[in-house]
Every structure is written in C-alpha cells, then in structure tokens.
Amino acid sequence: MICFFRYTQSMKVLFLQKEKFMFSRIKGAADNFFDMPTWSSVIRKIEAHIKQYNFSQIDIPLLEHVALFERGLGFETDVVSKQMFLIQPKNNETSSSELMCLRPEATAGTMRAFLELQSKIHVPFNVFCYGPMFRYERPQKGRLRQFHQFNLECIGATSILYDAQFIAMLHLLFSQTLSMKQVVLKLNFLGTTDDRKAFQKSFVDYLQNQKNNLCETCQVRLNANPLRILDCKSESCKALCKNAPTLSTFFSNQSLQEWNLLQTTLKELSVPFELDPSLVRGLDYYNKTVFEFVSTALGAQNAFCGGGRYDGLAEQLGSKNHIPALGCAIGLERLMMILQEENINLNIEKQPLICIIPIEPEQNNFALRIATILIKEQAQSQVQVLFDGAKMKHKMKQANDLAATWVILLGDQEEKNNQATIKNMITGDQKTVSIEALKAIIGH
Ligand code: HAM
Secondary structure, three states: OEEOOOOOHHHHHHHHHOOOOOOOOOOOOOOOOOOHHHHHHHHHHHHHHHHOOOOEEOOOOOEEEHHHHHHHHOOOOHHHHHOOEEEOOOOOOOOHHHOEEEOOOOHHHHHHHHHHHHHHOOOOEEEEEEEEEEOOOOOEOOEOOEEEEEEEEEEOOOOHHHHHHHHHHHHHHHHHHOOOOOEEEEEEEOOOHHHHHHHHHHHHHHHHOOHHHOOHHHHHHHHHOHHHHHHOOOHHHHHHHHOOOOHHHHOOHHHHHHHHHHHHHHHHOOOOOEEOOOOOOOOOOOEEEEEEEEEOOOOOOOEEEEEEEOOOHHHHOOOOOOOOEEEEEEEHHHHHHHHHHOOOOOOOOOOOEEEEEEOOHHHHHHHHHHHHHHHHHOOOOEEEEOOOOOOHHHHHHHHHHOOOOEEEEEOHHHHHOOEEEEEEOOOOOEEEEEHHHHHHHHHO
16 A cells, blocks of 8 residues: 655755756656547547436545445455555544545445435436546556546446346447447356355365465465456466356356346347456455456457446445445546547547737737627637737747637727738638627638
8 A cells, every 4th residue: 555655844855955857747647638629528428328328427535535445345455455545644643544545446435425315315326427546556558546437336226137228338338429349348247245155165175275376366365355366367377267166156046047137138239248257356346247348459458447236335335224236437548548549530529719819019908808709709619819929920820830710810900990800711811800790700
C-alpha cells in the first residue's frame, strides 16, 4: 500500500532551494487534451445508449474509507493488498478506522451510497457514474495509476435474466452504438458461495499434494484465495489447473438452471460469447455470472470492460438485508485505444470558430460588444476576440492557425458606422455589413 508523505517543513525547504524547474506529470497519470472531443462524444454515446435501459447518474466521492474496500473487495485481492493510494491528511492524526484512500473502483462506493439512500429509492436501482479511479500498478500501455471507468450497476436485481439483458445491452453498445468489430465476450459462472466452498475443498486438496509446482504467488493463494489460481498466467499453474476438479461439477441444481438460462437467453438475443472457465475476476465480491469484453485490437491488456454479479456485497458492507446486484466497468482509456486502432470515426462535429479582430486598440471595447451580441444571439458558433499583437498580419495568422471559419475585422470606420467587415476564411470573400446583417450571415 502506498502512503502519501507528510509535507514537512524540511521538504518545503528542499523544494524552495531548487532552481526553477519544469514540472512533469506523475508516472502513470495522463494529460488528456487532443482526444477530448472523442472522449466526450464516447461518454455522450454511452449515456444515451444506457438511458434507454432506465439508468440514472450518481456521483460518488473519490475519497472513501479504506475499510470499505478491504471488506468489499477482500483483503487478499491485489487491489486492496498492493494497489491502494492511502491519504494522510495534513496536520491530522487519523485513527485506522478513519483511514481514507482514493477509490480504486466504483462498485463498493455505489453500494455504500445505495445503502445510505435506500429509504428514498426504488429497486432495481439502475445507476451509472464515470470518473477517475486510482491503483498503484506498474504503468504500461493500457495500464495507468490514474485511469477512468464508466461504471454501471443494477442493484436489487435477483433474476438471472437481468444478467442476460445487462450483457446484451453492453453487446449492443459496443457492436452497434460504437461500431466496434473486434470484440469478444468471455463468460463464466462462479456459482453460489456454497457451490464454491464445496469446490474449493476438493480443489485445494488436489493442489496441496503438488504445491511445489505452483508459482510463488499461487502458493500463497492456495490458503488465502484458491479461486484466483484458476486465472494464473504461469504455465506450471495452468498445467496443474487443467487436470484439477472443475467448479461447474459442484453447482447446485439451481445454479445449473441459472447458468443454462443465462446462456440460452444470450443465444436467443443473438449475443455471441465464449465460455472461459478460467475467468474468475480479480475482486472477491463476485458470485454467479462473471464476464469480460476483450478486444483483439489491444495488446496484453485486452480487457476493456469487466463485471458480474455480486449478491453478497451489501451484507459484507453491513446491510441487514440481502440485496442481489450486478454491474460492470468500462475502462475508458482502453476503449479509446480500441476506437483508434479500429479507425472508428464518431462523426464529431466541431462548431465553426469566429475570430474577432480589433484593428487598433481603440476598437477593443467595440470588439467585446460585438462578441457579446454574437454569443447571446446564436449558439451554433464559437467566438474568440484576438487582442494581442500590434499588427493585423499577426492577428490574421493567429485566426488562420486557430482554424477560424469567419474573421470579423473592426476598424474605426466600422465602429463609427456600427458595421463589421466579415471575411469567409474558406472562400476568401470579404464584405462590410451592418451588425444585423452580420448576425444573419453567421447564423447560417
Ligand atoms: P476491473 O476489471 O478491475 O473491474 O476494471 C474494469 C476495467 O477497468 C478493466 O477491464 C479495464 O478496462 C479498466 N482498468 C482497470 N485497471 C486499469 C488500469 N490500471 N489502467 C487502465 N485501465 C484499467 C472493476 O473495477 C469492477 N468494479 C467492475 C464492476 C462493476 N463489477 C461490478 N460492477
């Protein structure tokens, strides 16, 4: 776990002693500027798609108690045991029960919020949020320390048909709304806690005799979290798992029925999927359905959306009631990489830019008045006044570099006659017109 250092007086002195230096961003965090139009468009498209399924937005804090994730996700998970960013408030001693962290994911926080708000809301509670998550991982392509998820949860949903519709909704989102081609849905069923207990006993017994052939991590997992051994990437562990008892042979009748119903319903809804018995997901709250959407357009980090059912989480977080739920999170950076790799154009329309150029400083206020009129009366364009630079030539170059569609030139004659000279930067046409006529030209 990572602790933020206290910002002590001695560190402050050290900083001040240094010569002026350029700050660079923190490793594993990204500045997003050039992709922002696509980013916003993707978010708008996802929102529009899921709102058809009655999802509402929730905003939950970036800061949560560490204990929420310890109890929700499990002490032994990589996220909790290795990847949490803990927060130490300045000049404040914090007791361990109050210890805070930056959220590594949004499911535990959404369930906490649901439990606090539940007297005022109805189930099924279909809810989404998006924003940054924080995990201390080794940064690489598709793996950041501050990354963004679009998170969807359906809380208070018992029938396995909710899982089928949820997965079908995601399939349509990726294949139709976002036109992605190289997507594969991997699906598995983890059964109930009782099913897994029975399986775990026989699985551990089988592996115990061959413990030395397991990788070091899995030797620890054997006691702490044996199910995770199933998705270990080491060849020796994979070989051992091949001949191990399988989870599905321990399913109760009801689990078997649900697992079959999920598969047949997905087939009826024309959702293609691949069964993946090694898919167990890295967070301990899952039971029954688990799934991942992977893309062949990505490299090693090819899962861009993962989720499943987590019927026990509410009780793990202190609820007296059993509240079945399911959900998923889409990794937005990975989704953006896929759109780029697959050359998917989201038809982002940029509003035309109007640059207003006061020819002399005397016309600066006139330029501001014209800008205000245009902004108030038409919403189709963006307006920017260019104040800096003594020469017209310099300002015209600036307008050109900013890719302006229109340039409005304001000299003393224009001000005296309450007119403007407007230049179409695409055709080069230029004319002097009244302010009324100017509004009409730009409005079209
Ligand atoms: P997760 O599989 O840990 O699940 O994360 C979901 C997605 O977030 C991943 O498939 C990936 O695209 C993205 N992601 C995760 N870690 C990183 C990283 N370090 N850098 C970039 N992208 C990353 C969850 O977080 C669950 N809370 C999902 C869920 C919601 N299950 C039920 N409801």
